[in-house]
Amino acid sequence: MTQVVEIESRGGRAGTTLLEVDHVVMNYTTKEGDVSAVEDVTFDLKNGESLGLVGESGCGKTSMALSLLRLLPDNGEIRQGRILLDGEDLVELSEEAMRQRRWRDVSMVFQGAMNSWNPVYTVGDQIREALRLHWPTTLTYTEETERIAALFEMVGLNSAMIERYPHEFSGGMRQRAVIAMALSCNPKLIIADEPTTALDVIVQDQILKELKEVQAELGMSIIYISHDIAVIAEVTDRIGVMYAGKLVELGDTLEVFHRPRHPYAYLLLGSTPSITGPRRKLSPLEGEPPNLLDPPKGCRFHPRCPFASDRCKSEEPPMTDIGGGHEVACFHWEEVPEIRELSK
Numbered sequence: 234m235t236q237v238v239e240i241e242s243r244g245g246r247a248g249t250t251l252l253e254v255d256h257v258v259m260n261y262t263t264k265e266g267d268v269s270a271v272e273d274v275t276f277d278l279k280n281g282e283s284l285g286l287v288g289e290s291g292c293g294k295t296s297m298a299l300s301l302l303r304l305l306p307d308n309g310e311i312r313q314g315r316i317l318l319d320g321e322d323l324v325e326l327s328e329e330a331m332r333q334r335r336w337r338d339v340s341m342v343f344q345g346a347m348n349s350w351n352p353v354y355t356v357g358d359q360i361r362e363a364l365r366l367h368w369p370t371t372l373t374y375t376e377e378t379e380r381i382a383a384l385f386e387m388v389g390l391n392s393a394m395i396e397r398y399p400h401e402f403s404g405g406m407r408q409r410a411v412i413a414m415a416l417s418c419n420p421k422l423i424i425a426d427e428p429t430t431a432l433d434v435i436v437q438d439q440i441l442k443e444l445k446e447v448q449a450e451l452g453m454s455i456i457y458i459s460h461d462i463a464v465i466a467e468v469t470d471r472i473g474v475m476y477a478g479k480l481v482e483l484g485d486t487l488e489v490f491h492r493p494r495h496p497y498a499y500l501l502l503g504s505t506p507s508i509t510g511p512r513r514k515l516s517p518l519e520g521e522p523p524n525l526l527d528p529p530k531g532c533r534f535h536p537r538c539p540f541a542s543d544r545c546k547s548e549e550p551p552m553t554d555i556g557g558g559h560e561v562a563c564f565h566w567e568e569v570p571e572i573r574e575l576s577k
C-alpha cells in the first residue's frame with residue numbers, strides 16, 4: 234500500500250485533549266419565542282476517546298451535534314460559549330474556515346444519511362468527490378480508487394462494491410458506505426447521530442462493533458448520539474446524559490450505567506433493558522419533557538423528579554464532580570439509590 238492508501242489516524246496522542254465544549258448555549262428563534270435547545274453545556278473529549286450522548290427525544294442531542302459542526306439551520310444560533318478543537322475555537326471561525334474543517338477534521342454520520350446517496354453515481358465516485366474536495370493534496374485516480382477500496386474493506390464492504398450504484402446496496406451496506414465516507418479524509422473526530430437507528434438490531438449491532446474496532450485501530454475520537462443508553466453503553470468510554478437542553482450527568486460509561494447519580498439518569502436506566510439481563514424494575518419515568526420555549530425554573534427536571542425539594546424549583550444545580558471525573562447536576566444525588574444489584 235502506498236502512503237496515501239494507508240488509512241491512518243491524524244488524532245493526537247491518546248489521552249490528550251482534542252475537544253473542549255465550554256459553556257455552550259444554543260437557541261432556535263421561532264415565532265413563539267426562543268427554543269433553549271442547548272443550555273450551558275460543558276464537556277471535553279480526549280484523543281482516541283468515545284463519548285455517548287443520551288437522552289429522550291427533543292432533549293437537544295442533535296442540536297449539540299449540529300452546533301459542534303456549525304451546521305445549524307438559519308434560525309439556530311450559538312449564543313455563548315466556546316468549542317475548542319485542538320485549541321482552536323470553532324465558534325469564531327469564518328464560514329469558509331469551518332467548511333474546510335468539516336470532513337477533514339470533523340466528520341459526521343447522521344441517521345438518515347444512508348438515503349442521501351445520489352442514485353445516478355456509483356458510491357465509489359461519490360466518495361471520490363469528497364476526497365477531491367477535502368483531501369489536502371491532489372491524488373491520482375488510481376490512488377483515490379485504492380484508498381476508497383481500502384475504506385470499503387475497513388467498514389466490512391467488498392471493495393468491488395465501489396463500482397456499484399446505491400440501489401445495489403442494502404440499507405446496512407449503504408450506512409456502512411456512509412461510515413467509509415466519514416472516514417475518508419482521516420478526521421480527528423466523528424460525530425455519529427443515531428448512526429444505526431434505522432437498521433434492524435442485528436445489523437445495528439454488527440456495524441457498531443465494527444465502528445468501534447475501526448476507531449480503536451485508528452485512534453480517532455467519536456461522539457455517539459442515541460436515545461438508547463444500552464446501545465451507547467456498549468461502545469463508549471464515557472456517557473453524557475442530556476435532559477431538556479442541559480447536560481445533567483457525565484462519567485465513565487460503566488459508572489453512569491450501573492451507578493447513575495442523577496434522578497433522571499436513574500429513571501431512564503430503569504426503563505431500559507440492561508445489557509445482559511432483563512428489564513430492571515425501578516419506578517417508571519413519568520410525565521413529559523418540558524417545552525423548551527419556556528423551560529422550568531431551577532432544575533429543569535424538578536417537575537418530574539421524585540427527589541425534588543423546594544430548592545430545586547428556584548435554584549439551578551451546577552455540574553459538580555462527585556469523584557473520579559463523575560459529574561452530576563443535582564442537589565440530591567446522594568439520595569439516589571444504587572441500581573447495580575438490580576442489573577442482573
Ligand SMILES: Nc1ncnc2c1ncn2[C@@H]1O[C@H](COP(=O)(O)OP(=O)(O)OP(=O)(O)O)[C@@H](O)[C@H]1O
Binds near residue numbers: 261262268288294306
Ligand atoms: N429548526 C428548529 N427550529 C426550532 N426548534 C427546533 C429546531 N430543531 C430542533 N428544535 C427544537 O430543539 C429541541 C431539541 O431538538 P433536537 O432535535 O436537538 O433533539 P434530539 O435530542 O436530537 O431529539 P431526537 O432524539 O428526537 O433526535 C426540541 O425542542 C426541538 O423541537
Ligand SMILES: [Mg+2]
Binds near residue numbers: 294295296426
Ligand atoms: Mg436527534
